[in-house]
Every structure is written in structure tokens, then in C-alpha cells.
Amino acid sequence: MFTALVRMSERLRFGGMDPLGDILDGVRARTAAFCQAVLDPPWALRICDEAALGLAAPLHGHAWVVPDGGEPTLVEAGDVAIVQGPAPYTVADHPGTRPTVFVHPGNRLITADGTDITAATKLAATTSAIGFGAEPSAGSTILASGVYDVSSFVSGRLLATLPTVVHVPRDRIRSPIMDLLHVEVGRDGPGQQVVLDRLLDLALIATLRAWFARPAGDPPGWYRAHGDPCVGRALRILHEDPAKPWTVAELAAATGVSRAAFARRFTELVGQPPMTYLTHWRLDLAAESLRNSEATLAAIARQVGYANAFALTVAFKRVRGTTPQQFRAGLADTVPAA
Known part of the structure; x- marks a missing residue:
């Protein structure tokens, strides 16, 4: 599977691409960017990692994405949300929950009183538990997340066409990418980070395809x-x-x-x-x-x-x-x- 994913990603990134491929070429998953967090209500994460794009996908439970000055968006299990930065925003169990943990660049976790809890919350290389033990409860949320760099000026064409929050329900994403991410994040084998980065890139592409193809969509002319x-x-x-x-x-x-x-x-x-x-x-x-x-x-x-x-x-x-x-x-x- 690893070889096939790398080849698929390379075809999307390099020569002979369509316009979407060219524009996405400068949007890359950050190394060591993907993780999943186990969250017990009430919880709220203030995302201030300065990433150009962030991905949030509940694997269990739900999450609200609350941009500053924007309308909250409910993201159910299996849905995917792409959020534009670098301005801070909040991801929480409820729009009214006050943030208790602040996510900084490098996925550093700082509490409201300034305590760095990054090391204390790590369950494994790519999993965190915030507020309780390793085993999720019935009401907890398992949130998969990742961030992207946008290094290309050309990719600004894409960002200019998107709202602050792109929300795509699970039934519109005709791709097994999120399932593969969920499986891969629990492993700790050779080359795992490369696989996660490639899967995260493909998750972005699958989400944007679904967003542009929705019935109410108004994709840009080049798309x-x-x-x-x-x-x-x-x-x-x-x-x-x-x-x-x-x-x-x-x-x-x-x-x-x-x-x-x-x-x-x-x-x-x-x-x-x-x-x-x-x-x-x-x-x-x-x-x-x-x-x-x-x-x-x-x-x-x-x-x-x-x-x-x-x-x-x-x-x-x-x-x-x-x-x-x-x-x-x-x-x-x-x-x-x-």
C-alpha cells in the first residue's frame, strides 16, 4: 500500500497535472503534522498554530469549528472540515465552551494558565489524551487533525475561492482516505510518517473534490x-x-x-x-x-x-x-x- 500511495501522490504533484493539481502542488502536509486526540467533554481547543490550512475530522463523537467572527460549524463523526488560517479559531464540543488548551506551532499544547502539557498528553507517537486516560468514554470525541503549509503563491488561487470553513459530510467523500488515516495512525512502523503525510495530502484533495462537486457548489471557472x-x-x-x-x-x-x-x-x-x-x-x-x-x-x-x-x-x-x-x-x- 505504501508504494501505491507514494506513486498516486507523485502523479498528483508533478508534471502533466491538471489545473487543480498545479494549484495544489504548493499545498503540502507538514511533517509530523497528523495526530488524533481523545477528548472528554467539556473540551475546547484554541488553534493558534499559524497554519495556512487545517484539517479536522471526528472519528468518534462530534466537534464544532468556531472561527473568530464567523458562524460555528457542526462536524459529525466521519465528516471532514478544512479550516483556513493563519488566524486562530476554536474547535470544541460546544460553541460556548471556553478553550482550556491552546495548540501552538509544532503541536505544542499549552493550558490557559501557561502550562505546557504536550509531553503529558502523549499516548503514542500520534495520539493525545486531553483531560482523562487513554480509554475514551461513550461521550468522548476522537478528533483526527492535521495542518498544511501553503508555500506556493500559485496556491493562493485555491484559497481565494474557499470559505473560512469547508465542511463536507462523510457521505459526500467518495474516498477511503480517512479510513486509511484512522488505521495508519495507530501503527508505528518504518516510513509511517511519510505514509501519514501522503494520506493527509490525499485527504485534502478528496475533500476539495467533494466540496466543489456538491449540488450547491460554485467552483471556480478553472475547476x-x-x-x-x-x-x-x-x-x-x-x-x-x-x-x-x-x-x-x-x-x-x-x-x-x-x-x-x-x-x-x-x-x-x-x-x-x-x-x-x-x-x-x-x-x-x-x-x-x-x-x-x-x-x-x-x-x-x-x-x-x-x-x-x-x-x-x-x-x-x-x-x-x-x-x-x-x-x-x-x-x-x-x-x-x-
């Missing part, structure tokens, strides 16, 4: 278009080779439809004309390189399809409202278009 035989193919082509000097006519020919029909269909599904989408994607990639590499502006320009640094600067300033140099220096920030 809706993925399933279209014409536009989906064009999106994959653009993501695989964004630097090529594409034209609408070339994309239409590659997808086997007329230029007019292709342009109309692409704009209808994605919400942007093909060349506008390509421009935004190139600039997302440029922003990623500016923030996470030391490549020269000229080199980045060539990598994303601009003739030179000047051409990239003009496009970046027009679309992002700032220059690449200011963006790299951290003097300005921009949010990717959804």
Missing part, C-alpha cells in the same frame, strides 16, 4: 472547465507549456474545434478569454519565482513566456498593480485571481 473535453484539454496544454507563444487559433486547433467556437466555450466556462487566462497564469508563475527563487527577472520572463524583463514588468504592473521588483522586495502583495 468547472476541467471536465470539458475541449476546454479541459486547452487548460492542460496551457499549464504544461505556459511559455509557448500560444494563440487562440493554435489552441483551437489543438482541441479540434473552430477558433470562434473555442473562444466562446473557453470564456463561458472559465470566465475569462483564453489569452487573459494565460496572462494571469503566467504572472502567477512569475510571482511564485520572484518570491521563492533568486532567478533574474530576465530569466523568469523567459520561463513564463515573455520576451524580456521589460515586457514582464509592463504586464505585471498592468495586472498586479505593482512592479516585479517591488513584489520581490515584499513592498507590495497581490492576491491571485480566482
Whole structure:
């Protein structure tokens, strides 16, 4: 199973991915991030670990996710909730329960009076018991949780489309991932942490798929278009080779439809004309390189399809409202278009 999971994860992360795969590539489970906690009511955890995304999934019992300034969300056993950070939020047995334990970066557990109880609550490498012994009672909650880093500027496209709390009921997640996580967390064998991290990555993907596919869902255009035989193919082509000097006519020919029909269909599904989408994607990639590499502006320009640094600067300033140099220096920030 380990080899199959690694291969599945690699196919989702590396070359030839669809747009969702490209955007998720910068969202990774943190090493040693997954754990399950046994919680006896009344209980409330204040999550202040500064993670960009957190996962909460009751394996037994229930939990309320309470974002600051937002509506509480009830998460039943088998459901999955993805919560956007880095702002703190509370997970509790009831929305009115006051937090008694604060979860800090590194999964450090600090009580309200400042006592570090991290070591005292550990039952095993990945299990904690807060407030009572190792055996759960009938009213207790077993909560599986994990956190993700979002290291890629490109992944901001995904975060911009999501609410603070993404809640997906168990019957909508057509994947055995959470069951596999529940089984694996109780083991202590070689390579276990790698397996847990991969499973946590896949749990995020399965949850987002279910969220976007729900009847009341309003997924972003690039996600809706993925399933279209014409536009989906064009999106994959653009993501695989964004630097090529594409034209609408070339994309239409590659997808086997007329230029007019292709342009109309692409704009209808994605919400942007093909060349506008390509421009935004190139600039997302440029922003990623500016923030996470030391490549020269000229080199980045060539990598994303601009003739030179000047051409990239003009496009970046027009679309992002700032220059690449200011963006790299951290003097300005921009949010990717959804």
C-alpha cells in the first residue's frame, strides 16, 4: 500500500497535472503534522498554530469549528472540515465552551494558565489524551487533525475561492482516505510518517473534490472547465507549456474545434478569454519565482513566456498593480485571481 500511495501522490504533484493539481502542488502536509486526540467533554481547543490550512475530522463523537467572527460549524463523526488560517479559531464540543488548551506551532499544547502539557498528553507517537486516560468514554470525541503549509503563491488561487470553513459530510467523500488515516495512525512502523503525510495530502484533495462537486457548489471557472473535453484539454496544454507563444487559433486547433467556437466555450466556462487566462497564469508563475527563487527577472520572463524583463514588468504592473521588483522586495502583495 505504501508504494501505491507514494506513486498516486507523485502523479498528483508533478508534471502533466491538471489545473487543480498545479494549484495544489504548493499545498503540502507538514511533517509530523497528523495526530488524533481523545477528548472528554467539556473540551475546547484554541488553534493558534499559524497554519495556512487545517484539517479536522471526528472519528468518534462530534466537534464544532468556531472561527473568530464567523458562524460555528457542526462536524459529525466521519465528516471532514478544512479550516483556513493563519488566524486562530476554536474547535470544541460546544460553541460556548471556553478553550482550556491552546495548540501552538509544532503541536505544542499549552493550558490557559501557561502550562505546557504536550509531553503529558502523549499516548503514542500520534495520539493525545486531553483531560482523562487513554480509554475514551461513550461521550468522548476522537478528533483526527492535521495542518498544511501553503508555500506556493500559485496556491493562493485555491484559497481565494474557499470559505473560512469547508465542511463536507462523510457521505459526500467518495474516498477511503480517512479510513486509511484512522488505521495508519495507530501503527508505528518504518516510513509511517511519510505514509501519514501522503494520506493527509490525499485527504485534502478528496475533500476539495467533494466540496466543489456538491449540488450547491460554485467552483471556480478553472475547476468547472476541467471536465470539458475541449476546454479541459486547452487548460492542460496551457499549464504544461505556459511559455509557448500560444494563440487562440493554435489552441483551437489543438482541441479540434473552430477558433470562434473555442473562444466562446473557453470564456463561458472559465470566465475569462483564453489569452487573459494565460496572462494571469503566467504572472502567477512569475510571482511564485520572484518570491521563492533568486532567478533574474530576465530569466523568469523567459520561463513564463515573455520576451524580456521589460515586457514582464509592463504586464505585471498592468495586472498586479505593482512592479516585479517591488513584489520581490515584499513592498507590495497581490492576491491571485480566482
